[in-house]
Amino acid sequence: MATFSLYQVDAFTDSVFGGNPAAIVPLEQWLDDGLMQKIAKENNLSETAFFVPEPEGAEYDFHIRWFTPGAEVPLCGHATLATAWVLFNRLGWNRDSLLLRSKSGPLGITRKTGGWLELDFPNLAFEETATPELVRKALPGAPATAFFVPSDTNYMLVLDNEAAVREAAPDMDALRALGNQGLIITAAGEKSDFVSRYFAPGFGIDEDPVTGSIHCVLTPYWAEKLARETLVAHQVSSRGGILKCTLNGDRVGIAGQVAFYMEGSIQV
Known part of the structure; x- marks a missing residue:
């Protein structure tokens, strides 16, 4: 032993x-x-x-x-x-x-002031696709178009507003049928630049409280939408978390x- x-x-x-x-x-x-x-x-x-x-x-x-x-x-x-x-x-x-x-x-990590640590992570590519039937079943009213992240096997849905992200209650059995594919939902934030939640029951995680890796996708998406390279993100799970994100070309800085x-x- x-x-x-x-x-x-x-x-x-x-x-x-x-x-x-x-x-x-x-x-x-x-x-x-x-x-x-x-x-x-x-x-x-x-x-x-x-x-x-x-x-x-x-x-x-x-x-x-x-x-x-x-x-x-x-x-x-x-x-x-x-x-x-x-x-x-x-x-x-x-x-x-x-x-x-x-x-x-x-993957790099650097100490910052105030007890913050910044991750240097890859900028993950994503592609527009039709929302899979299992995702539409799991989240009725989901948009017809989603984004797929090939290197991280996730789907991302952009919802209308922060309230829609907070109130979403996906069917976990339907999402579990996706296997090793997770679901990111996101929207523009009310007090932050954007909000998100992440579900991956196929990996044994119904909802992840705060997920650094999905911000490798969320950061480039919202940086383009908001025309800013530095963003404040809030993952609005029950525990919640704040991340400071920076788009650095083919890399993403994620501080927490x-x-x-x-x-x-x-x-x-």
């Missing part, structure tokens, strides 16, 4: 019990994929992040992977933000930035705060 450190922090919030909780498990070397999946299922959070150090002198500082309770995912924002916070504040990383190797390419909740260990 082996013992591993476990941290749980709330990302994209300045206070505990807000934002999106993530579990962080630092490793010296990779565990069996099946074991990491079991740990993520036991944690039962949107994502558990595992990371290992890269060899000294390598291009990257660490290699990161993310697991939902149901599957490994190619990109996760809030658990990356949480991982960076743990490295900066609990594991003695004394530089102001770090670079991670991931399934989605290089983190609130520490728990430190312990697991034995497996």
Whole structure:
């Protein structure tokens, strides 16, 4: 039986019990994929992040992977933000930035003033498409046109206003039938530039509280619509979270705060 450190922090919030909780498990070397999946299922959070150090002198500082309770995912924002916070504040990383190797390419994180951390993530392409029948079934009254994100297997619907996003109650069984495809809903915000919610029951997440990775799509979409490269986003789940987003060409800056909740260990 082996013992591993476990941290749980709330990302994209300045206070505990807000934002999106993530579990962080630092490793010296990779565990069996099946074991990491079991740990993520036991944690039962949107994502558990595992990371290992890269060899000294390598291009990257660490290699990161993310697991939902149901599957490994190619990109996760809030658990990356949480991982960076743990490295900066609990594991003695004394530089102001770090670079991670991931399934989605290089991911950078930089310390900002006021306790903010900024992710440097890819700008994800999306394409206009007819709204799938399963999505229309899950959300009656959905627009006839959606946007599909090939690299992250999500659909995005743009609704009329913030109230429509807040009041939406999708049929989870219908969305679950999409398998590994999630649904983003978004609209212009009343007190922020835009709002969103995200549903991925096929990954074991009915509604994700705050999702950094979907802002790789939301940021370029709303930057074009609003003719601004710097935006404030509000994910309006029950826990909610604030993100400061910047369009940087083929990259997206996604900044957030983190609130520490728990430190312990697991034995497996």
